[in-house]
Amino acid sequence: MIITNITAIKDFIILGFPGLDPMYYGPVSTLLFFTYMAILVGNVFILVFVGVERHLHKPTYLIFCHMAMNDLLFGTVTLPKIISRYWWNDKITSFAACFTQMFFVHSLGAIQSLLLLIMALDRFIAVCFPLKYPVLITNNIVSMACGLSWIGTFLRMMAVVYHALTLPYCNSNIIVQCYCDHNSVVSLGCGGDVKYVQTVAFSLAMFSLLLPLSFIIFSFISIFVVVLRIGNAEGRYKTLSTCTPQLLISCLYFMPRCFVYLTNYIGFKFRLDIHILLILLYSLLPCAVNPFIYCFKTQYIKDVLMKRLKNAKVGMKLYSNA
Template sequence: MIYTNITTIKDFMILGFPGLDPTYYGPVSALFFFTYLVIIVGNIFILVFVRAERRLYKPTYLIFCHLAMNDLLFGTVTLPKMISKYWWDDKIISFGACFTQMYFVHSLGAINSLLLLIMALDRFIAVCLPLKYPVLITNNIISIACGLSWIGTFLRMMAVVIHALTLPYCNSNIIVQCYCDHISITSLACGGNVKYVQTVAVGLAMFSLLLPLSFIIFSYISIFVVVLRIPNMQGRYKVLSTCTPQLFISCLYYLPRCFVYLANAIGFSFSLDIRILLILLYSLLPCAVNPIIYCFKTKEIKDILMKRMKNAQVGMKQVSK
């Protein structure tokens, strides 16, 4: 068969869960809406709270703000279309909108990975090189590092999208996923270059995932070694408590992804619906849960929240009198 460099597809159709009975579309759309609401409220709260509390103008909380912004954007890029697909049966997405969504989905995923690397570096220097921490980790340095992560990734992902656009799209227009991603889109392309474009994209994705993960593992192993050398249990607990939120957030992001990739590598296959569900879980669950981790696993934020709640209770009692 001879392929021409002509794209015949004008729109894509988001299939979502192929095995889902239409009677469950309402509950699924409600679940997606509730998830989006949690993501919006939780992450905007973190951004506003850190902005309002001058005591939180520290490198660690600046990283939290960048992560909150990333999670907020990821939910906004993916969930509205998923909600409308199951709520109003709005499953059509234009060619350009699908590629735009793919661009932001993969960009924000890669940025998240880099932000977790910066967060691990922050804790590594704080625990392993405490005397150098005030010099090496400042608000300006963290802002520059996070800013470069955003800018560099957006530029790099533009090349990935342009590479995918060089393919002719003349096969089926059905996206077997709840949102547009690189594999789902390029699987609909035709021509001999499809595998090459997919391999390049997968290679870049693995680089974005595994390089930060390698340093994160190294940093936390180094931290645990330092902690084990602390003679008293109270000192160990104090140091570990400063790293617990970051460790939880990193595990929530990487462990499900590594499980899916490892399962594929050893030949363990999931049904299509289960695979889509796993992808949604590791993509959206951190966006919704991260603000809770920031609030209840970060001592400084928790202390400020508790103090404000007590002051509010005292104020209410005085008003009632």
């Protein structure tokens, strides 16, 4: 990461939750540690499980793998530093490390939005155009779409971060957040271009959020219309159940973000600690919860998992009786 020679700040201080009493540092860091363990174990399990089970080498589960990789990386990029901040009072991060973290935080967030779009497209074609699904949605096509989402977003975020690097940073070096994000860092810049840099980044963020969201809403409305036209209740339930994981995951990602953006737009202000907690929750909760949704709301994964567990129990009984 390039460091501009016009900056006077050499490192940043991660403040975390401003109003948190030091007596709660231990419990908070422990909670964040177990959250990271849940993200790590859950998403690594999905990656290994889908990789090992050849029956799951299908487009839908390939998208799940990309989602799991994204969630795993996001948790790894954000949580270790804030855990060390409250566990060992390690609150200083270098200028380069902060901008690197900012790059990955926003890249992975934007990639998640695009992966949800691809996931919605997968279900839209499966339900609305089932005969064309095997042709339009293949492993190769999904891999290309997901790969382009990763590469295109990383290139775009390089431009966003470079734009932020053009600012001189000579004000406070205290970041009132649990990790380095664009708004918290750029607000520490000085000069007349700060507002312009923030506006450009916000516009790109809204584009990355609202464009996929618009298609996702359209796709699920179309799916519900098709489901309502199905003659029998069993068919409606079976078709709708194939879309439940995607719907839950999309709601977990988009609804809290839209709520926070909407409240800011209408002028409703949360307390600073509450605002930071909301951002942390909607950023990390999906990363920890998504693997459980994949396993328990996707019938095929659940069936394969239960079969594996039954075989393991039988094997243990045979071994103990031997």
